Amino acid sequence: MQLIDNLTVVTMDQQRRILADAAIVIDQDRIVAVESAGELREQYPDAERIDAAGMVAIPGxxxxxxxxxxxxxxxxxxxxxxxxxxxxxxxxxxxxxxxxxxxxxxxxxxxxxxxxxxxxxxxxxxxxxxxxxxxxxxxxxxxxxxxxxxxxxxxxxxxxxxxxxxxxxxxxxxxxxxxxxxxxxxxxxxxxxxxxxxxxxxxxxxxxxxxxxxxxxxxxxxxxxxxxxxxxxxxxxxxxxxxxxxxxxxxxxxxxxxxxxxxxxxxxxxxxxxxxxxxxxxxxxxxxxxxxxxxxxxxxxxxxxxxxxxxxxxxxxxxxxxxxxxxxxxxxxxxxxxxxxxxxxxxxxxxxxxxxxxxIGREDDLGSLVAGKLADIVLIDVRRPNTYPVHDVLSNLVFATNSTNVHSVFIGGRRVLENGRVVGMDESALLARAQERAEIVRSKLGFVTSNTWQTK
Ligand SMILES: [Zn+2]
Structure with missing residues (x-):
């Protein structure tokens, strides 16, 4: 079990609740609880605790x-x-x-x-x-x-x-x-x-x-x-x-x-x-x-x-x-x-x-942070100049957040992004390979860009 602690949770549940000082408990691939952090810490003392102080959780x-x-x-x-x-x-x-x-x-x-x-x-x-x-x-x-x-x-x-x-x-x-x-x-x-x-x-x-x-x-x-x-x-x-x-x-x-x-x-x-x-x-x-x-x-x-x-x-x-x-x-x-x-x-x-x-016909499993659904969770680090201060978390999420605020991502309970880095992937190697192959594809197909300025 994992307990993501010290969160603001934008649940997207039926009442569209936004929970401050909250936590999310995950068991394997599912969410088992989204409630106040104090209660869940008491209820799940043995869960692996992930401190997410200052973060906002939204559904994937x-x-x-x-x-x-x-x-x-x-x-x-x-x-x-x-x-x-x-x-x-x-x-x-x-x-x-x-x-x-x-x-x-x-x-x-x-x-x-x-x-x-x-x-x-x-x-x-x-x-x-x-x-x-x-x-x-x-x-x-x-x-x-x-x-x-x-x-x-x-x-x-x-x-x-x-x-x-x-x-x-x-x-x-x-x-x-x-x-x-x-x-x-x-x-x-x-x-x-x-x-x-x-x-x-x-x-x-x-x-x-x-x-x-x-x-x-x-x-x-x-x-x-x-x-x-x-x-x-x-x-x-x-x-x-x-x-x-x-x-x-x-x-x-x-x-x-x-x-x-x-x-x-x-x-x-x-x-x-x-x-x-x-x-x-x-x-x-x-x-x-x-x-x-x-x-x-x-x-x-x-x-x-x-x-x-x-x-x-x-x-x-x-x-x-x-x-x-x-x-x-x-x-x-x-x-x-x-x-x-x-x-x-x-x-x-x-x-x-x-x-x-x-x-996509998956409303029962995805799209909101509620107990019973799959644990697809995004942690947004709002403690950045572009998302501070926080008066209205929804306004910041839609009008001020960008991908650099995305700290962690869980999909089915598995952490696939941690501190802004994709887990289990050599990102630099993949980028180098993509550039190399992209140039080969462009040259083979004779594609040109719309840029008319000279690159020297
Ligand atoms: Zn299309």
Whole structure:
């Protein structure tokens, strides 16, 4: 047993209690108590005591949109619209990538996530050609929770129920091989694509087969949705309906479905998402950087849709920092609604924790610090110039904290970050390897940066 002592705990429980002079007791991978420090010290005298004086504990942050395999390309996707971004960067990178580089990119991303308080992430569109053995080993070694949305595409040729079922069954076999591995840290989902532009395949039987299989096996589904004005207009023009109607008609909505972006949703679509229990991951930094659009977050939340947060990643964010994401989510809504209280720190923290847990179907286990849940805990050292003094801990967490305040991270009771250092990882060696391989990849694919100044 471990007793983390002398804390302020932002529980994110149903009453949203904030406990001063509190402690958290962990037994193996679960939280057994979150109460006043004095009481718990008496009740658990034999627990290993971790003094966390001056720290604030929050639930592990859940990044519901994180392309963890792209970090070797950080800095190469600036100033790009989504079509050249996909066609000129993502597609050639995936086609040419050495699977080991995909694993290395994930390791780099995960190291950054842990250092910035993220304990669980959803990686959409994980390439089927990746080395799943090494990838899942890396996830286990670093100790983070990962939801891998294995990219699954419709079959070539005509749409038929038999072919679709056969394609989805073979994907399901691979998914079952890796689902739940690394002591339950790895979860496999379907990463889909829906029609976004002329020439994209739209096989209704395929989407139905995925939906049936996912429902039967308990897998989730994740895909990019209504992100750009062009893809939203494409569905409108080509099918005469809105993207959410297309997704609903093609069995691609539901409580096990997480949509990404949704910048151009209409009131009709908000209602469809709410009625079907579909979740939406908001990525304000990437949306702003790529000039994608602006999700009307408060309208979507008021419409009854669960909205979580995601960074998108190293190419179009260009970090995996969920603290920056929370702050930016507030700033974007405030600026566009001309209302300084449009999106509050409270709501942003909910989106990054409990809403994220709900979005991945893990609300019973994750997203708040309460007895019985998994011990995914982040200790924030607020005794720093950027977070002092503390009048309002929530304000400091959302508007002032950054990754340098993250002192320790526990995932399932295991300490994966201690005093700002990732446990069990030679960070310098990993950074050196990432730089070396990133330069090889850049030169092989002929990628250039957008910098026009000379480097001498
Ligand atoms: Zn994405």
């Amino acid at each position: 942050l859940i990044d519901t949109h994180a392309h963890a395999d792209q970090s070797l390309l950080r800095g190469l996707g600036d100033q790009m619209h989504w079509i050249p971004f996909i066609d000129d960067i993502i597609v050639p990178y995936l086609a040419e990538r050495d699977p080991a580089d995909g694993v290395l990119a994930n390791a780099l991303s995960i190291m950054e996530m842990i250092r910035s308080g993220t304990t669980c992430f959803v990686s959409p569109n994980v390439d089927p050609r990746d080395d799943y053995e090494s990838l899942t080993d890396t996830i286990g070694q670093l100790g983070i929770r990962a939801i891998l949305g294995r990219f699954t595409m419709p079959q070539e040729g005509p749409d038929s129920s038999e072919t679709a079922i056969s394609v989805v069954s073979s994907a399901a076999e691979v998914m079952q091989r890796w689902d739940g591995t690394q002591g339950g840290l790895v979860t496999m989902w379907y990463g889909l694509d829906v029609p976004r532009r002329s020439g994209d395949t739209d096989h209704p039987e395929f989407y139905k087969a995925v939906a049936d299989e996912a429902r039967a096996s308990g897998h989730g589904i994740v895909y990019h949705f209504c992100s750009e004005i062009e893809d939203s207009d494409y569905i409108d023009d080509h099918y005469g309906i809105r993207p959410a109607e297309w997704s609903r008609d093609n069995h691609a909505l539901g409580p096990n479905v997480l949509l990404i972006n949704g910048c151009w949703v209409t009131p009709l679509e908000i209602k469809i998402l709410a009625d079907t229990g579909t979740h939406l991951a908001h990525s304000p930094v990437a949306n702003m950087k790529m000039a994608t659009g602006i999700l009307p977050v408060t309208e979507v939340l008021e419409g009854g849709v669960n909205v979580s947060l995601g960074t998108d990643g190293a190419l179009n964010n260009n970090t995996f920092d969920m603290f920056a994401e929370m702050k930016t989510a507030c700033l974007l809504q405030n600026a566009t609604q001309k209302n300084a209280a449009a999106l509050t720190a409270q709501t942003a923290l909910e989106m990054a924790t409990i809403n994220g847990a709900r979005a």
